[in-house]
Amino acid sequence: MARMILFNLVQVAVVMFLSPLVVGILNRLKERVGSKKGPSIFQTYRDIWKLFHKDQILSSESTWIFRATPYVCFAAPILVTMLIPVLTSYPLFFAFMGDMIGGGFVLALGGFFATIAAVDTANPYGAMGASRTRMVGFLAEPVFMVVFFTVCFVANSTIPYIVQQKWVHPESNFFNPAHILVAVAFFMLILAETGKIPVDNPSGHFELAMIDESKSLEYSGSGAALMKWAGSMKFFVLLCIFLNVLIAPWGLASGTTLGDVLLAIPLIFIKILIAVGLIVIVESSLAKLRLFRITAFLGLAFVVAVAAVLTRMMTT
Amino acid sequence: MTPDKIAWINQLVLLTAGFFLLCSFGLIAASQVMGCLRIYVMQSLLLAASAVLLGIDYHSTDLWIVAAVAIIAKVLLIPFLLRRTARQAMIARRELQQVINVPMSLLIALALTVLAYYLVGPMLSETTPAVHANLPIGFAAVLIAIYTITVRREALPQMLSLLAIENGAFFAGIAIAPNFPLIGELAGTFDVLMVVLTLGVLSTQIHRLSGSTEVGTLSELMED
Numbered sequence: 001m002a003r004m005i006l007f008n009l010v011q012v013a014v015v016m017f018l019s020p021l022v023v024g025i026l027n028r029l030k031e032r033v034g035s036k037k038g039p040s041i042f043q044t045y046r047d048i049w050k051l052f053h054k055d056q057i058l059s060s061e062s063t064w065i066f067r068a069t070p071y072v073c074f075a076a077p078i079l080v081t082m083l084i085p086v087l088t089s090y091p092l093f094f095a096f097m098g099d100m101i102g103g104g105f106v107l108a109l110g111g112f113f114a115t116i117a118a119v120d121t122a123n124p125y126g127a128m129g130a131s132r133t134r135m136v137g138f139l140a141e142p143v144f145m146v147v148f149f150t151v152c153f154v155a156n157s158t159i160p161y162i163v164q165q166k167w168v169h170p171e172s173n174f175f176n177p178a179h180i181l182v183a184v185a186f187f188m189l190i191l192a193e194t195g196k197i198p199v200d201n202p203s204g205h206f207e208l209a210m211i212d213e214s215k216s217l218e219y220s221g222s223g224a225a226l227m228k229w230a231g232s233m234k235f236f237v238l239l240c241i242f243l244n245v246l247i248a249p250w251g252l253a254s255g256t257t258l259g260d261v262l263l264a265i266p267l268i269f270i271k272i273l274i275a276v277g278l279i280v281i282v283e284s285s286l287a288k289l290r291l292f293r294i295t296a297f298l299g300l301a302f303v304v305a306v307a308a309v310l311t312r313m314m315t316t
Numbered sequence: 317m318t319p320d321k322i323a324w325i326n327q328l329v330l331l332t333a334g335f336f337l338l339c340s341f342g343l344i345a346a347s348q349v350m351g352c353l354r355i356y357v358m359q360s361l362l363l364a365a366s367a368v369l370l371g372i373d374y375h376s377t378d379l380w381i382v383a384a385v386a387i388i389a390k391v392l393l394i395p396f397l398l399r400r401t402a403r404q405a406m407i408a409r410r411e412l413q414q415v416i417n418v419p420m421s422l423l424i425a426l427a428l429t430v431l432a433y434y435l436v437g438p439m440l441s442e443t444t445p446a447v448h449a450n451l452p453i454g455f456a457a458v459l460i461a462i463y464t465i466t467v468r469r470e471a472l473p474q475m476l477s478l479l480a481i482e483n484g485a486f487f488a489g490i491a492i493a494p495n496f497p498l499i500g501e502l503a504g505t506f507d508v509l510m511v512v513l514t515l516g517v518l519s520t521q522i523h524r525l526s527g528s529t530e531v532g533t534l535s536e537l538m539e540d
Contacts (some may be wrong), residue, residue, distance in 0.1 A: 170320075170323060172320070172323045172324045172326075172327045173327070174327075175324070175327040175328055175330075175331050176327055176330065176331070177327075177330045177331045177333065177334030177335075177449075178334075180331060180334065181334055181338075295418075295419045296345060296417075296418040296419055296422075299345075299418065299419035299422045299423070300341070300345055300422065302422070303338075303341050303422045303425070303426055304338060306426050306429075307334060307337050307338060307341070307429070308334070310337075310429055310430070310433060311330060311333065311334045311337070311449070311453075313433065314433065314440075314448050314449055314452055314453075
């Protein structure tokens, strides 16, 4: 029992302290592909460190929502980390608390608070970005639902630890169209939800064109640091769900000793680096879509997810 | 073959079927003519891949020849002929017009897929897994391609959808009739090549005479 709690804490620590590195590597690689030098891969750590040492300025118009939001956003990915397989292929101490849908709700709570906090300060750009995020969000919602339906349909369960085993037993199941198509749809969702290029430009600093970034525009000091950290953790957690639950549980620790779990950290990190490479290819080869073409992008993701259900229906 | 190997081939057949269906959706969603052509070529490649896999599954060498013919005619010759005959319209980098916008069209196409599944469903009682995948999806691809022809307002994408109908029919056909006489396949393919050549020349002529191949604007008479 105590060991399970320890492993859970190790998982949380991995997500907390490796996620800025993943974002740093992503930014660096993207600049390198664009034949620029790019920031150091540790830049995100430095940014967060710097922001924690600065004063926070709060608008006199803002309410408690604005003050509470960084903590809610920060806590949400940590809670989800306890539910999903990050390092181990067997459930840990807190895993009974919720399934994939529960995890989705917790992540959505963070997004909801970020949105209302953006409206709270009465900054026009905040409200604009918030409404755009909601637009992307409600277009992504049906895709999430159909992805979960497919997963339930295939695995007869929404518990991530059961789902991940289903894709590789027997091994030929890996090439099941439902599996591949669900993975494609979820990858498109990750791009949309974390503000990557076909939907949003993460490196753009022009307020009128911002979608994801403008929500945290009003934050300064430790609030901004928490929001930035929370953003990188959310990205990391989504990648973990994508790679460990929806693709394959390869590289996860199945032994119960501390050594096994620590060995899983570099393996998972390599998996995440491969996914980051994929995202860099997508981000460097596509252009940002016009706001009203985002419906077409997410419509395509929806169609891919429904095609997964349909091919599953045809074969059973 | 060992049961393990059969399971692998079945999954791969299903996977090509899934991507084949996605290509049909892609034909609706593509916003430029070159994009349409690329998706059509990809769909033809998947057709060939499916034929190869089914050839292994059914022990039928005919299907391998079908795959070879599909690659030569649809992956190599048709893009070549289209680029030769309708070069201008092919490389135009403008956005295509549609009567119904893309997200709505995609939803209608999804409804057509479900319809195809329910229409074909009763026929699927005691057949192989390959038929379970290829027959409904081939049928759905035919329906979606017909729908694409009706909503597109430009000649070349409509023509590519016409070719996609043929792809869909073959995709369903190779699963239910693996030993279909080869002459039928060859005749069909040459027909398609002729159609491409004729339509390509025709659309270039229309483009030369009226300055555009947008079918939507061709309904009015020209004033000189």
